[in-house]
Amino acid sequence: MTTTARHIQAYLLLLPAFVLLVSFTHFPAVASLIESFLSTPKGSRPARFVGLENYRIMIEDPVFWQAMSNNFWFAAITIPASIAISISMAIWVNDKIAGKQFLRMSYFLPTVMPMIAVANIWIFFYTPDYGLINQVLQALGFPGQNFLGDSSLALWSITVVAIWKEAGFFMIFYLAALQTLSPSYREAAQIEGASKWYYFRKIQWPLLMPTTVFVLVNALINAFRMVDHIFVMTNGGPNNASTLLLFYLYEVGFKYWDRGYASALTIVLLLILAVIGLLQFFLLDKRTHYK
Amino acid sequence: MKKLIGAISLVTAGLGLQANALAQTEVTFYFPVAVGGPITKIIDGYAADFNKENPDIKVTPVYAGTYQETIVKALTANKSGKPPTAAILLSTDTFTLIDEDAVVPIDNFVKSEEDKKWLNSFFPAFMENSQIDGKTWGIPFQRSTVVMYWNKKAFKEAGLDPEKAPSTWLELVEMGQKLTKRDANGNVTQWGIQVPSSGFPYWLFQCFTTPNDVILANSEGNKVTFDNVKVIEALQFWMDLSQKFKIHPPGVVQWGTTPRDFMEGKAAIIWTTTGNLTNIRNNAPFEFGVAMIPANLRPGSPTGGGNFYIFKKAAQKEQEAAFMFAKWLTQPERAAQWSIDTGYVAVSPAAYETERLKKYGQEFPQALVARDQLKYAVAEFSTHDNQRVTKVLNDGLQAALTGAKTAAQAMKDAQVEADRILRDYR
Numbered sequence: 001m002t003t004t005a006r007h008i009q010a011y012l013l014l015l016p017a018f019v020l021l022v023s024f025t026h027f028p029a030v031a032s033l034i035e036s037f038l039s040t041p042k043g044s045r046p047a048r049f050v051g052l053e054n055y056r057i058m059i060e061d062p063v064f065w066q067a068m069s070n071n072f073w074f075a076a077i078t079i080p081a082s083i084a085i086s087i088s089m090a091i092w093v094n095d096k097i098a099g100k101q102f103l104r105m106s107y108f109l110p111t112v113m114p115m116i117a118v119a120n121i122w123i124f125f126y127t128p129d130y131g132l133i134n135q136v137l138q139a140l141g142f143p144g145q146n147f148l149g150d151s152s153l154a155l156w157s158i159t160v161v162a163i164w165k166e167a168g169f170f171m172i173f174y175l176a177a178l179q180t181l182s183p184s185y186r187e188a189a190q191i192e193g194a195s196k197w198y199y200f201r202k203i204q205w206p207l208l209m210p211t212t213v214f215v216l217v218n219a220l221i222n223a224f225r226m227v228d229h230i231f232v233m234t235n236g237g238p239n240n241a242s243t244l245l246l247f248y249l250y251e252v253g254f255k256y257w258d259r260g261y262a263s264a265l266t267i268v269l270l271l272i273l274a275v276i277g278l279l280q281f282f283l284l285d286k287r288t289h290y291k
Numbered sequence: 292m293k294k295l296i297g298a299i300s301l302v303t304a305g306l307g308l309q310a311n312a313l314a315q316t317e318v319t320f321y322f323p324v325a326v327g328g329p330i331t332k333i334i335d336g337y338a339a340d341f342n343k344e345n346p347d348i349k350v351t352p353v354y355a356g357t358y359q360e361t362i363v364k365a366l367t368a369n370k371s372g373k374p375p376t377a378a379i380l381l382s383t384d385t386f387t388l389i390d391e392d393a394v395v396p397i398d399n400f401v402k403s404e405e406d407k408k409w410l411n412s413f414f415p416a417f418m419e420n421s422q423i424d425g426k427t428w429g430i431p432f433q434r435s436t437v438v439m440y441w442n443k444k445a446f447k448e449a450g451l452d453p454e455k456a457p458s459t460w461l462e463l464v465e466m467g468q469k470l471t472k473r474d475a476n477g478n479v480t481q482w483g484i485q486v487p488s489s490g491f492p493y494w495l496f497q498c499f500t501t502p503n504d505v506i507l508a509n510s511e512g513n514k515v516t517f518d519n520v521k522v523i524e525a526l527q528f529w530m531d532l533s534q535k536f537k538i539h540p541p542g543v544v545q546w547g548t549t550p551r552d553f554m555e556g557k558a559a560i561i562w563t564t565t566g567n568l569t570n571i572r573n574n575a576p577f578e579f580g581v582a583m584i585p586a587n588l589r590p591g592s593p594t595g596g597g598n599f600y601i602f603k604k605a606a607q608k609e610q611e612a613a614f615m616f617a618k619w620l621t622q623p624e625r626a627a628q629w630s631i632d633t634g635y636v637a638v639s640p641a642a643y644e645t646e647r648l649k650k651y652g653q654e655f656p657q658a659l660v661a662r663d664q665l666k667y668a669v670a671e672f673s674t675h676d677n678q679r680v681t682k683v684l685n686d687g688l689q690a691a692l693t694g695a696k697t698a699a700q701a702m703k704d705a706q707v708e709a710d711r712i713l714r715d716y717r
Contacts, residue, residue, distance in 0.1 A: 042390055127548050128540055129479070129557050138478060149489065149543030151693045235490050238543040238689035254363045255678040257391070 029270060035263035047260070054264035064265070066240050067248040070155055074244055075223035078162045083215060085167040087208070090174035091200070104175070111169040119232035122161050123148070126233075151241040154234050158242050161229050166222060170215045177211040178204070213284050220276055224269060245269055316612040318350045321378035323361040323597065325433075326566040326633060333632055341619055348612045358597065362387075365602070369393045374602040377613040382420035382598045383673035383681075385428050386512045390675060394600045396426040400614040409618055412639045416594050419670035423512070429598030430617045431638040433629075435564045436661050436668055437498050437592045439584055444577040445470055445481065445559035456582035457560070460502070460528060463585045467538035470559040483538035485558035486529065487546040492688040493672050493681055494593060498562055498584045499525035501591030501669050507684075512674040513716040517684065518699075518706040526691055526698040528587075534694070542693050553579075564595060565661040568634040572655070581657035583664045591667040596635065627651075636661045674709075675716040683708045 036054050038047040058064050093104045110118065125132045126147040134144040147157040181204065189199040227247040230236055236243035236251070243251075249269065253262030320338070324330045331354050338350040355361035358381050365378045374393065388394045401410050410427060417431035443453035449469040457463040467483025474480050486495050493507075500507055505521035508514065516522060532539035540558075553561045554575045562584065571579065584592040599617045601610050619625070623641040627648035630637035642648055643662055652659045674680045687705035690696040696704070 123545065123547060124551075127545070127552075129552075130555055141476070144478060146540065146542040146544075148545060149540075149693070151689075151695055237489060237685070238693045239686045239695060251678075251682070255359070255682070256676065257366065257387070258679075 032263040032266045032270075035259060036267050038260050038263075040258050040260040050260070054260050057261060058264055058268070063240055063243065063248060067243045067245045070241070070243055071224065071245045073155065074159055074162070075220065077156075077159050078166065078223055079216065079219040082163045082166040082170055082219060083212065085163065086170035086215070087174050089167065089171045090178055091204070093171075094175060094178045107168045107171050109168065110165050111172075115165065115226070115228035116232055118165060119161065119229035122229070123233055126157055148234050149238060151238050154238060154242040158229055158233055161233070162222075162226055165226075165229075166219065170219070173211050173215055174208065177208050181207055213280065216284070217277065217280055220280070221273065224273060245272075315347055315349045316608050318348060318377065318609055318612045318616060319375040320350055320352045320613070320616070321355040321361050321365050321375045322352055323355055323358045323379060325358055325597070326564075326635070330633065333629070337620060337625075341616055344619075345612075345615065348615065350612075350616050366391060366393060369602060369604060372604060374604050376605040376609045377599060377601050377616070379432055379597045380429075380600055382417075382429060382431070382434070382594070382596060383671050383677055385420060385423060385598070386673060386675045387677050388600060389423065389428060393603060394428055395603045395610065396428055397430060397601065397614070397617075398426055400601075400611060406618075409621075412641055413621075414636075414638060414640065414665050416665045416668035416670075417638055419510075420594065420673055421598055423510070429600050430621060432597055432599045432617075432620060433633070433635045434594055434596035434598075434638055435566045435635055436594050436664060437495065437562055437584060438565055438660055438664065439560060439562050439582045440553060440567075440571060441560045441580050441582065442553065442556065442575075442577055443580055445556065449559070453578075454580070456580055457585050458582070459585050460587045463560075464532075464536055464538065467532070467560070468536060471538045479540075481556060482540050482552075482558045484532060484560045484562075485540055485544055485549060485552060486532070486562045487549040488543045488689065488692050490546045491681075491685065492543075492692070493684045494595060495562060496526070496529065496684070496688055497593035497669070497672060498591075499529050501593060501667075502584065502587040502589060503528075504588040506669060507672045508674050510670075512677075513713050515674060515680065515684075515706065515709045515713070517687070517702045517709060523698050523702050526688065526702060530691055530698060533692075543689055565636055566596075566634050568658060570634075572657070579657075581660045583660060583667070589667065590664070591669060592664055593671045594665070594668050595671050630658075634658075636665070674713060676712050679712055680709050683712070 035047075037049060037051060039050045039053070041047040089107050093100055093107065097103075126134075128134055128144055128146045128149070131147075133147070138144050145153060147153050185203050185207075186199065189203060194202075224244075224246060227244050227250070230242060230244060230247050234242040236247050245265070246269065249262055249265045252258050252265060322330075322334055334352045334354075338352045341350055342348065353375065355364045355378075361378060362380050362384055365375055365380065368374045369391065380388070397410070401407055413431050417434050418427070421427055421429040421431065439456060441456045446453040446466075449466075449472075451466055451469060457466045463484060470481065470483035471479060472481040486498070488495060497507065500522055503521045503525040505516060505519055505525070507516055507522065533541045546563075549558070549561050549563055550567045550571055552558045554571065556577075568581065583590055599620070601613050601617075605613070621638055623637075623639060623645050624647070626637045626639060626642035627645040629635065630642065630648065631651050637643060637648060643652070643659075672681065672684070683705050687696070687701040691698050691701040
């Protein structure tokens with residue numbers, strides 16, 4: 001085969017993936033970028049070029065900033081919490097204990113359930129007075145709380161649901177990684193008299209680093225992507241206390257039908273994700289030991 | 292799975308019919324499901340019956356999700372140039388649909404005397420949201436209103452007359468105080484009154500503003516009255532129920548769990564849609580009553596629910612077929628059965644004169660309260676750029692109910708923001 005023919009063959013093989021990627025990823029991104037500089041067409045008024053007007057509106061929009069700050073806290077809590085919980089669960093169910101399979105399955109269960117169903121169950125956990133959490137609180141003598149109806153609690157309440165949902169998923173990756181670790185490390189550590197914590201800190205954690213990078217990337221994307229439960233649980237309320245960036249984007253795009261502004265928000269979301277993704281790959285990759 | 296089989300059989304039925312379907316007018320019809328019960332089955336049944344009676348028309352109902360999902364699908368399809376012929380969408384979406392230039396006035400199709408009579412046959416309260424600038428844009432179909440449910444057992448236990456619900460704000464507070472029960476630690480075990488405020492608090496708020504004799508928006512949909520002193524008073528009363536009288540749960544109350552709270556005995560009185568009637572009737576373990584929303588300066592409550600719209604970009608023949616379908620759907624007998632099956636309010640006085648609804652009303656008088664309340668009902672809050680303005684109001688209400696702002700501050704801020712949005716439409 002000549003080089004040209006080989007090139008053609010290579011491109012033909014890439015073509016199906018390429019078509020999908022362009023039509024569902026690249027084209028929408030570019031179209032959003034263009035639309036973010038246009039006004040929103042309304043009935044008889046066509047779209048016109050407005051420059052950076054949509055971005056100016058964004059800077060002056062208090063709901064946008066609230067969504068940003070909410071999303072920051074949502075990410076800052078869900079990511080470390082779900083990673084910590086998933087590692088502990090993975091280490092626990094990796095040991096030889098009774099009912100191991102059952103435990104693994106129960107931890108993984110939240111992941112396979114649809115988020116909408118999960119959110120509907122959690123609404124009743126959070127219900128004032130007779131909800132599960134409030135019954136426990138009141139039995140212990142604490143005052144009941146209106147978790148979803150209190151501006152200072154709503155964001156944390158939906159954060160907990162997200163952690164609960166994610167930890168099981170990440171556990172599977174850690175579990176798989178733990179099982180590839182050679183048992184000789186553990187034996188060596190035991191002979192040397194290393195404590196479990198020392199063994200985890202010096203051996204397991206560094207060896208799990210590639211998994212952690214992968215999980216971190218996923219957790220970060222999810223922190224900006226997981227909004228299904230907000231629709232069911234709070235609708236972003238009370239008074240935007242639990243509005244996240246993507247939820248706000250949906251509201252602007254499909255409730256207010258403000259396409260120009262929604263496109264500008266999309267671009268900001270894309271930029272945030274791109275920057276964080278790149279930082280992670282460049283900074284963390286250097287400090288990660290691949291075997 | 293059932294849906295899949297349904298879809299397959301629809302497709303095969305469609306293929307089989309194609310041979311003699313050349314002359315048929317196709318009507319695609321999007322509908323949402325917003326209440327419990329086998330709505331999809333009922334609507335599919337309507338379409339099948341209509342198609343049988345009108346062999347030259349083929350109505351295909353498409354279940355499109357919630358109201359919100361349905362309007363997203365319909366408007367997106369409209370932007371792509373291929374909208375459904377007709378759709379059931381919120382009555383409050385009228386301004387949005389006009390601004391998007393998506394729908395045609397129903398008046399275009401009203402030609403004969405009989406058609407005119409039909410258009411005048413609906414409850415006027417339901418037409419308020421549909422008639423703008425002298426044109427009718429939507430036909431009332433699945434309409435509801437807010438009513439008060441009360442737990443007769445709880446009333447008896449509190450030493451109140453179980454057959455008499457509060458009919459004024461004053462009585463509401465007095466009875467609410469007797470109905471609120473606390474345990475030894477001071478924790479409330481039963482609230483006197485509960486009004487949900489998650490999701491769409493503006494709708495429930497109209498149950499306070501209407502009795503306080505104030506309307507939130509003008510009929511052109513470009514001016515709002517949030518900072519009117521009567522509106523602020525109404526909000527203050529809602530806040531007082533929990534903050535001052537302590538007979539209402541604090542903070543924002545979930546819409547979805549409110550019927551459950553009532554059935555669990557955690558709230559002795561609730562305000563919610565008539566659409567919950569069948570659910571509460573089937574599941575409440577005690578006797579309950581349904582009454583009008585308590586009056587202050589006047590009685591009153593907002594209407595709600597969905598209208599039948601016809602899309603502009605559909606072919607004229609299809610539009611006319613859709614119009615026939617709308618007329619067929621709202622015939623008194625059918626409207627009566629629809630009301631019994633779903634709990635929605637039947638859309639015309641004639642429907643309440645039918646044998647079946649009369650009989651139903653005798654067996655279950657709670658179902659007639661909504662109709663009686665319609666005399667005092669006002670249009671559901673709706674303006675241009677509706678969802679955005681509504682959101683501003685909702686945010687203000689929730690800010691006040693959670694104690695983040697005073698009633699006056701919340702409503703003044705909302706007014707400024709709403710004025711900014713509505714400026715373009717004046």
